[in-house]
Every structure is written in structure tokens, then in C-alpha cells.
Amino acid sequence: MPDMSPMLEPKHHALLNEADRRGLAATDGIRLCFQVLALAGAIDRDCAARLAPRQLSEAKFVLLFLLHGEAQGLSPHELAERAGVTRATVTGLVDGLQRDGFVLREAGQEDRRKVVVTLTGKGRTAAAKLFKEHTAWIGSLFAGLSGADQRQLGELLTRVWRATDAGRASTTGAGR
Known part of the structure; x- marks a missing residue:
């Protein structure tokens, strides 16, 4: 797996190090979760920075x-x-x-x-x-991915989302 160290927050590094120390089997899943959280946080911060001057x-x-x-x-x-x-x-x-x-x-x-x-x-x-500006910026975030990669990423994220409590509730109708 590529090194995502710069992407992760210090608290995530600390938790991953502790999970490794304890020999937890879910360390790869934990790392992926932290990467998704870091990406979402970065996009949120970028969005706020782009809108604040206006x-x-x-x-x-x-x-x-x-x-x-x-x-x-x-x-x-x-x-x-x-x-x-x-x-x-x-x-x-x-x-x-x-x-x-x-x-x-x-x-x-x-x-x-x-x-x-x-x-x-x-x-x-x-x-x-x-x-116009915002949609171009959002599109640029995924410009390094082919159309097939984007579709695959979307499918993978949807599969993970379905494993969350919110995802399960939406598919059973309990969240509606």
C-alpha cells in the first residue's frame, strides 16, 4: 500500500501505531478509513477556503x-x-x-x-x-483518474457506505 503518512493526522498515526503494536487484524481497514476521513476533511477545508473570500x-x-x-x-x-x-x-x-x-x-x-x-x-x-467554478474545481479533484477508475471508486465507496449504520438503514427503509 502506498505511504499515506502525509495525508493522515497525528491522532490517526497514533491510533494506527497502537493498532499495529497490539497486532490488530483490522489495521488496513482502519488506515483506509482514516484516509477517507483525511480526504473528506481536506476537501471541506479547500471548499471553505474557496468560498470565504466571497x-x-x-x-x-x-x-x-x-x-x-x-x-x-x-x-x-x-x-x-x-x-x-x-x-x-x-x-x-x-x-x-x-x-x-x-x-x-x-x-x-x-x-x-x-x-x-x-x-x-x-x-x-x-x-x-x-x-461554474465550483463544479470545475470538484471535477479537477478526480481528473487524474480515468472514467473507469472514477466509476470503480464510486462503486467501492458505495459498498463501504452500505456497511455503515446509515447505509444499512437506507437500504432497509429504516432511515426514511
């Missing part, structure tokens, strides 16, 4: 894209449901997006008691530009 977090970025395809806007409830977060979380995110000029809260056209969140011109421009 006054955006990943969560705000998601809301921009949910709103980008909705000319009539969405209610905070709809945003929360589509983003998979609580209404309270959406309220805070929308507050920040509104403060920074990306969105407006308006009374609904059919029911003025209903609040609708829409993109401003700045929000539409940012969403369109960021979508």
Missing part, C-alpha cells in the same frame, strides 16, 4: 443554488427541507445572505403573510459564477 460558507452556497433555479423564490420552510437543515438554521443563513446582499425576503405574491426568499442581482451573478 462571504460564503458551504451552507450559504447551497442556499444560493437552491434559489438560483427558482425565479419566484422559496419559503424558508422549503429551503430548510431541500437543504436538509432546520428552519432555525435557514433563518440564520438567510439573515447572513440578506445582510451581504445576496437575497431578499419578500411577502409572497399569493399570500402576503408568507415570506419568500429570492436572489438579488448580486446573488444570481454569484450563484451562476460559483456553480
Whole structure:
């Protein structure tokens, strides 16, 4: 197996060394788990660093894209449901997006008691530009893999995911 030492965090090295010392049979699986965690963490940090200069977090970025395809806007409830977060979380995110000029809260056209969140011109421009930039960046992460390698990696990750509690729950319907 290639040396992934630079990729792993010190705590992971310590745990792997202890697993080796104890002669645990699952050391290779543990190492792979830590590599996946390290990769996910690196992607998360890179994403945050790319969005921060634009006054955006990943969560705000998601809301921009949910709103980008909705000319009539969405209610905070709809945003929360589509983003998979609580209404309270959406309220805070929308507050920040509104403060920074990306969105407006308006009374609904059919029911003025209903609040609708829409993109401003700045929000539409940012969403369109960021979508293009972000998808290109994500694609570049896997550019060193052939199409067959990408499909195989996806299949392997799915198999591992199915072994998790969340994966098992989703396949049995218990998580729905």
C-alpha cells in the first residue's frame, strides 16, 4: 500500500501505531478509513477556503443554488427541507445572505403573510459564477483518474457506505 503518512493526522498515526503494536487484524481497514476521513476533511477545508473570500460558507452556497433555479423564490420552510437543515438554521443563513446582499425576503405574491426568499442581482451573478467554478474545481479533484477508475471508486465507496449504520438503514427503509 502506498505511504499515506502525509495525508493522515497525528491522532490517526497514533491510533494506527497502537493498532499495529497490539497486532490488530483490522489495521488496513482502519488506515483506509482514516484516509477517507483525511480526504473528506481536506476537501471541506479547500471548499471553505474557496468560498470565504466571497462571504460564503458551504451552507450559504447551497442556499444560493437552491434559489438560483427558482425565479419566484422559496419559503424558508422549503429551503430548510431541500437543504436538509432546520428552519432555525435557514433563518440564520438567510439573515447572513440578506445582510451581504445576496437575497431578499419578500411577502409572497399569493399570500402576503408568507415570506419568500429570492436572489438579488448580486446573488444570481454569484450563484451562476460559483456553480461554474465550483463544479470545475470538484471535477479537477478526480481528473487524474480515468472514467473507469472514477466509476470503480464510486462503486467501492458505495459498498463501504452500505456497511455503515446509515447505509444499512437506507437500504432497509429504516432511515426514511
